[in-house]
Amino acid sequence: MTATDPAEGPAWRRRTQAEQRWPASITIAVLAAIQWFLPDELTVGPRWLLPVIELAIGVVLIAANPVRMRTAKPALRALALALISVVGLGTAYSVVMLIYNILTGYHTANAADLLGAGAGIYVMNILTFSVLFWEFDRGGPIERGLGTDPFPDFLFPQMTMSGDMVKRDWEPYFLDYLYVAFTNATAFSPTDTMPLSRWAKAAMALESAIALATAALVIAKAVNTLG
Template sequence: MTEPEPLPAWRRHTEGERRWPVGIAMIAIIALQWFLPDRLTLGPRWLFPLVEGVLAVVLHAADPGKLRRDTSTLRMIALGLITVASLGTAWSVAMLIRDIVTGYDTGSAAQLLGTGAAIYLMNVLTFAVWFWELDRGGPVARAHGIDPYPDFLFPPMTSPDMARKEWEPRFLDYLYVAFTNATAFSPTDTLPMTRGAKSGMALESAIALATAALVIAKAVNALG
């Protein structure tokens, strides 16, 4: 008798991934929020970065190294962290669009392009963390192999012979999905499988398209 093929890593119990790549992404979001003009921030400039920083420190202290703990409290803190970051990003996007549409003085073309690029990057990083946090129940649940049905279908899942047996999605994979989705305004090599994933990708594309189109048009007008 031939032995059955072993399950791929993404479908069985494996060691958890490390949180530091997501930590770098959150630091980048906090830094971008801090350096945005005051008119594009919700409340005092320090409020959202402070809350996000505290929540991030709590998560790292509670589960350092490789992610192993899967408690409801830590899960709520993790989702709360990205929710706060999302509120800050959404507010900045809305205020930038308002300024452009109403003809508010957004500064020189270079300043506007710099602000637009910062918000565009915040959008990519925010959705990358969301995708990472929600796919198959989150990073710890994925490591435990609890849910065999992915929210995102990565190429190695459909062509396992073309990938190493120990391959499983990491944060960089979700960052790539978020970046290409915001750049192409549609899925590229990774397909959304659930309604939640489709909704998230559609929302990210809409934000990216509106931001890029309005910022570029306004900048070209300012140069003219």
């Protein structure tokens, strides 16, 4: 059986060329940079702590699969899950502390600083969930490339289109998951890509709730400060 055999079905359901790592690596670097520049009261421990941990894990993962993600080992999968756990912890803590500070009296009367912190956390929310969606859909990027799980957690529109409307070798890559996370956070609901599994539905609901709460509270507080 070969990857070009028509009997194998669409690319997203069969073994294909391994996905490139650089889009996810850049996203992690951007996340670390945002965490570094957040106010101290919105970060876990020293501002450098989580960014250093994230970048250190990221370097190990890049060294194992520098260009395309072909090497599948339990230790590497554990590191990838550790990375998303650290990223998720940092984002969750920043969201909670931002909401807490707004509700109890934010430390600064400067609306620009408040909007800047809120915007940073809003972007962190999108980037965090894009990595989470990418890392867990059908077992992660390496498993998707191997075609081991035919049941998707996210139904992309290309998966339901006829052959004359989508390339036969189409399969979801990181930028597709980034787009899903972006539209879910801005529309506060799924748009063109539907969650199928329960964890995917819960994750998208949580991302929307965080985005809505962050945007509403930050804007309301900033308007009140300006007034």
